[in-house]
Amino acid sequence: xxxxxxxxxxxxxxxxxxxxxxxxxxxxxxxxxxxxxxxxxxxxxxxxxxxxxxxxxxxxxxxxxxxxxxxxxxxxxxxxxxxxxxxxxxxxxxxxxxxxxxxxxxxxxxxxxxxxxxxxxxxxxxxxxxxxxxxxxxxxxxxxxxxxxxxxxxxxxxxxxxxxxxxxxxxxxxxxxxxxxxxxxxxxxxxxxxxxxxxxxxxxxxxxxxxxxxxxxxxxxxxxxxxxxxxxxxxxxxxxxxxxxxxxxxxxxxxxxxxxxxx
Numbered sequence: 001x002x003x004x005x006x007x008x009x010x011x012x013x014x015x016x017x018x019x020x021x022x023x024x025x026x027x028x029x030x031x032x033x034x035x036x037x038x039x040x041x042x043x044x045x046x047x048x049x050x051x052x053x054x055x056x057x058x059x060x061x062x063x064x065x066x067x068x069x070x071x072x073x074x075x076x077x078x079x080x081x082x083x084x085x086x087x088x089x090x091x092x093x094x095x096x097x098x099x100x101x102x103x104x105x106x107x108x109x110x111x112x113x114x115x116x117x118x119x120x121x122x123x124x125x126x127x128x129x130x131x132x133x134x135x136x137x138x139x140x141x142x143x144x145x146x147x148x149x150x151x152x153x154x155x156x157x158x159x160x161x162x163x164x165x166x167x168x169x170x171x172x173x174x175x176x177x178x179x180x181x182x183x184x185x186x187x188x189x190x191x192x193x194x195x196x197x198x199x200x201x202x203x204x205x206x207x208x209x210x211x212x213x214x215x216x217x218x219x220x221x222x223x224x225x226x227x228x229x230x231x232x233x234x235x236x237x238x239x240x241x242x243x244x245x246x247x248x249x250x251x252x253x254x255x256x257x258x259x260x261x262x263x
Contacts, residue, residue: 003241010236023210032174037086052076059092087173095248115196116260117212127181132239141166144189147234160234191256192226199223199245230254
């Protein structure tokens with residue numbers, strides 16, 4: 001888990017130290033990110049309102065005029081600032097929102113669902129590989145909805161783009177790209193995915209058993225880990241080891257989630 005700066009020129013300090021993790025118990029991971037349609041079913045049954053809908057801040061969305069993301073009160077999962085249908089991954093979902101969805105899904109199915117730990121996520125994303133990407137560098141537009149030449153349509157200052165062009169400027173419908181060697185779609189690209197873990201600045205003293213690294217270990221649980229990059233991020237951010245953080249009560253136009261469960 002993690003990266004080695006001697007082997008990967010794009011490695012970041014928060015991806016170190018590279019370390020071994022043993023996941024002793026099997027777990028299941030949804031093949032695709034949770035879609036707008038799946039989240040809509042939850043909302044219709046529970047009348048749940050997301051954090052973007054209940055506070056006065058809304059969701060972070062792309063502002064083409066300012067060429068940056070800004071928080072807009074009119075943006076939420078039903079209106080992220082670009083067109084989506086029920087087959088697209090849901091975005092503008094906070095980490096707190098995911099917990100309500102998981103509680104509903106667990107109660108509805110009688111099986112406990114949860115977010116994957118960061119270690120489980122990276123294991124699934126690597127799919128048996130140890131290279132920065134599970135695919136060859138020139139295959140981005142085959143395997144993932146990341147930032148290619150198509151992003152120039154909305155971002156004048158876009159840099160570090162893949163040389164290829166995929167059909168989607170924003171999110172793509174689930175399973176539009178090829179699956180990884182574990183049969184999972186969009187593990188990198190399309191949308192960032194929330195993990196269960198609290199944010200830590202590096203992997204010093206990280207668990208070695210695949211469990212989520214939580215507050216009692218010294219992390220900042222007001223911020224949670226997000227993994228995988230998105231449609232707006234170029235090759236250096238679509239590496240299996242790349243990690244970022246997000247405030248647990250904030251939502252972003254490029255962040256969604258997928259679900260895990262134990263056997």
